[in-house]
Structures are given as structure tokens and as C-alpha cells.
Amino acid sequence: MLNIAVFCSGEGTNLQAIIEAVQRGDIKARLSLVVSDNKEAPALQRAKKAAVKTIFLDPQEFPSREEFEKELIAYLQEENIGLIVLAGFMRVLSPFFVQKYPNKIFNIHPSLLPAFKGSTNAVRDALNYGVKFSGATVHFVDEKIDNGPIVLQRVVEIEEDDNEESLRQKIHHQEHIIYPLAIKLFAEGRLKVKGRKVKINPKPQ
Amino acid sequence: MLNIAVFCSGEGTNLQAIIEAVQRGDIKARLSLVVSDNKEAPALQRAKKAAVKTIFLDPQEFPSREEFEKELIAYLQEENIGLIVLAGFMRVLSPFFVQKYPNKIFNIHPSLLPAFKGSTNAVRDALNYGVKFSGATVHFVDEKIDNGPIVLQRVVEIEEDDNEESLRQKIHHQEHIIYPLAIKLFAEGRLKVKGRKVKINPKPQ
Numbered sequence: 229m230l231n232i233a234v235f236c237s238g239e240g241t242n243l244q245a246i247i248e249a250v251q252r253g254d255i256k257a258r259l260s261l262v263v264s265d266n267k268e269a270p271a272l273q274r275a276k277k278a279a280v281k282t283i284f285l286d287p288q289e290f291p292s293r294e295e296f297e298k299e300l301i302a303y304l305q306e307e308n309i310g311l312i313v314l315a316g317f318m319r320v321l322s323p324f325f326v327q328k329y330p331n332k333i334f335n336i337h338p339s340l341l342p343a344f345k346g347s348t349n350a351v352r353d354a355l356n357y358g359v360k361f362s363g364a365t366v367h368f369v370d371e372k373i374d375n376g377p378i379v380l381q382r383v384v385e386i387e388e389d390d391n392e393e394s395l396r397q398k399i400h401h402q403e404h405i406i407y408p409l410a411i412k413l414f415a416e417g418r419l420k421v422k423g424r425k426v427k428i429n430p431k432p433q
Numbered sequence: 434m435l436n437i438a439v440f441c442s443g444e445g446t447n448l449q450a451i452i453e454a455v456q457r458g459d460i461k462a463r464l465s466l467v468v469s470d471n472k473e474a475p476a477l478q479r480a481k482k483a484a485v486k487t488i489f490l491d492p493q494e495f496p497s498r499e500e501f502e503k504e505l506i507a508y509l510q511e512e513n514i515g516l517i518v519l520a521g522f523m524r525v526l527s528p529f530f531v532q533k534y535p536n537k538i539f540n541i542h543p544s545l546l547p548a549f550k551g552s553t554n555a556v557r558d559a560l561n562y563g564v565k566f567s568g569a570t571v572h573f574v575d576e577k578i579d580n581g582p583i584v585l586q587r588v589v590e591i592e593e594d595d596n597e598e599s600l601r602q603k604i605h606h607q608e609h610i611i612y613p614l615a616i617k618l619f620a621e622g623r624l625k626v627k628g629r630k631v632k633i634n635p636k637p638q
Contacts, residue, residue, distance in 0.1 A: 381565040
């Protein structure tokens with residue numbers, strides 16, 4: 229059975245949606261580990277409440293990003309993690325880390341990538357740009373920011389009375405649908421990556 | 434009544450959609466002029482068939498882009514043009530030209546801008562990127578490429594068996610809906626530009 233680790237730095241609403249999908253049996257995998265770089269992240273409480281093992285790693289206690297990541301990898305290997313899910317994790321993973329898990333790290337971005345790639349506030353940037361549609365994107369993580377092959381996207385219409393908060397809520401709502409779905413498809417071995425394209429194989433009968 | 438000029442270099446399928454919307458009475462404006470920089474553009478034939486005045490301007494006959502554009506502007510002023518519609522016009526207009534018609538030039542781009550901004554083959558680029566959704570964008574032209582305020586967008590889903598031709602057809606289909614609609618809204622005075630945002634005022638009762 230696939231072992232999953234979720235990395236969070238904050239609220240953990242995507243983590244919550246994943247926990248619930250695992251509990252419902254939608255995702256056939258074990259949520260083995262929740263990692264945070266922020267001791268106060270509410271995500272850690274959500275994990276504990278669901279009896280998921282948690283680890284807090286303080287980046288300031290490591291002399292370099294590589295040392296931090298080596299420690300992280302040791303924990304992941306101990307739990308035999310086969311999929312890493314970034315869910316509001318506010319650190320960029322180095323190529324050293326990413327190369328250890330090729331096409332085994334998911335990220336979610338609150339825009340229709342490649343629109344607003346690299347933005348740290350893609351919801352606000354989309355509003356300020358004046359786009360009529362935005363959305364959410366689940367993608368594999370490669371060595372460039374917000375760049376890897378796209379797994380799933382969902383579209384959200386921006387209405388004239390939308391503000392940052394209302395648009396954020398709409399996009400979060402879609403995230404909470406597609407992130408568990410992407411993990412479910414991965415756990416079922418149904419994602420086929422070819423170059424930049426991700427095909428979804430049909431469910432075997 | 435608003436006088437419109439459409440600039441084309443090629444096939445003119447968007448021009449055709451606009452001609453038909455004017456003929457149906459959906460767009461309350463006069464299609465006064467079709468301009469081409471390509472003598473062989475089928476768009477010129479479509480215009481002639483609809484009894485619209487056409488002008489072919491050969492850029493090679495002018496010593497500079499500015500001289501070319503000055504001649505163009507003379508024709509536009511003669512016809513008292515209030516809206517310029519770029520429909521497959523393969524030349525970039527200079528800031529000199531654009532500043533003469535602030536928020537009075539439309540362009541259409543076959544993607545959900547800002548995704549694939551500046552691409553000369555946004556349909557192929559979207560396919561190769563592996564996005565799950567693309568679309569079409571009508572925007573005002575400013576001094577940067579594919580950059581001005583967005584008027585209308587429509588979304589197209591990319592399916593696994595789509596190729597460049599099938600995706601192009603889907604996007605063209607949406608273009609032929611939103612380009613006449615954007616012109617209709619402009620002609621009715623219902624587009625309000627504020628910074629980068631374009632609001633659509635309700636139809637007066």
C-alpha cells in the first residue's frame with residue numbers, strides 16, 4: 229500500500245480534505261506522515277486529531293537547506309513514503325530533494341498554470357490582472373517553480389463583485405476536490421506521465 | 434453610429450463572424466473598412482462579398498513602420514473609425530499607433546491570457562505544455578504584446594485525444610462567439626475600463 233506524506237506550513241485545509249478522503253476510503257493509501265516547518269501550524273493539530281504521525285522540523289536548527297532536506301529524507305525513507313503532497317508548504321525544495329522523488333511530489337497552485345506561475349499570491353494577482361477565469365492546478369514538482377507536468381485543473385469564473393476573499397474561497401473549494409482526486413488516481417496507479425503530459429488511465433474493470 | 438475597421442492578414446474567419454453579426458443586427462455599428470497587409474488574404478474577398486470597403490497596404494512600399502502607420506491612420510481618420518479590431522493581423526502596432534487609439538483597439542488571442550502571452554502559436558504551446566484547459570481572450574491593445582485589459586474570455590477543455598487541429602477548431606468556435614459579443618458591447622457603450630479591469634455595464638432598459 230502507498231504511503232503518503234503531506235508537507236504543510238499553515239492552516240492545512242487541503243490536508244483536511246485529504247484526511248477525509250482517506251477516512252472515507254476514496255483514497256486507497258495510508259497517510260503516514262505530516263511534516264511541518266512551522267511548530268504552530270494548525271495543520272499539525274488536524275493530523276494529530278486524525279491520529280496521523282507528525283514531525284516538526286525547524287529549518288533554523290540546520291546549517292543549510294541540504295542538511296534540513298537530508299533529515300527530512302531520512303524520515304521519509306523510514307516510513308517508506310511513495311508520494312509527497314505539498315499542501316501550503318512555504319519552502320522551496322531543492323533539486324537535490326526533487327531528484328530523489330521524480331514524479332512523486334505533488335503541488336497545488338491557486339491559478340490555471342502557467343498563468344500566475346511563481347506568484348506567491350496568485351489569487352490577488354489574478355484579480356488585479358483582470359482575468360475572467362482562474363482556477364486551481366495540481367502538478368508534479370520538478371526543479372523549477374510551479375513548472376512540472378499538470379495532473380488536474382479546475383476552472384473558476386471571476387465575477388465582477390468578487391474580491392480576494394471570495395475568489396480565494398471559490399478556488400479553495402475546487403482545490404479540496406481535485407487534490408484528493410489526484411492522490412486517489414496516483415494511488416491507483418492511473419497517472420501516466422509522458423514528457424509534460426499526464427494521461428489518466430481508465431479504472432481497471 | 435460607431436465606425437469599425439477590421440485588420441486582417443489571412444483567412445478572416447473572425448471577420449466573417451463579425452460581418453454576420455453586423456448583418457443580423459446584433460452589432461449596432463457600421464463595418465466601414467477592412468485593412469490587410471497581405472494582398473492575397475481571403476479576408477479581403479469576404480469583405481468585398483459583404484460590400485465592405487477594403488484597403489491593401491503593402492508594408493514594403495513604406496520606408497518605415499511609422500510611415501506605414503501614418504498612412505493607415507489617414508485612412509482610419511477619413512472613415513472616422515472609432516474601433517479597430519485586429520483579427521489575425523500579423524503585424525505589431527507601434528506605441529505611436531496604439532496611443533492614437535487608447536482603449537479603442539481590440540485583439541483576440543487563442544489562450545486564456547496571461548497564459549501563453551506573446552506566443553505565435555498559443556494553441557500548440559498549450560497542448561505541448563499539457564494544460565487541461567485553454568481558451569480565447571478578447572483584450573484591449575496597449576503598448577505591450579497581448580497585455581491590455583481583458584474584455585471577455587471563454588474556456589475550452591483539452592481532452593486527451595485532442596490534437597493541434599481539433600483544439601484550434603474548439604478555440605476558433607469560441608472566438609467566433611466572443612469577438613462579435615465584445616464588439617457589440619463596445620458599440621453599445623457598455624464596456625467600462627478601470628485600470629486593468631473591464632466591467633460590463635448592464636443593458637439600459
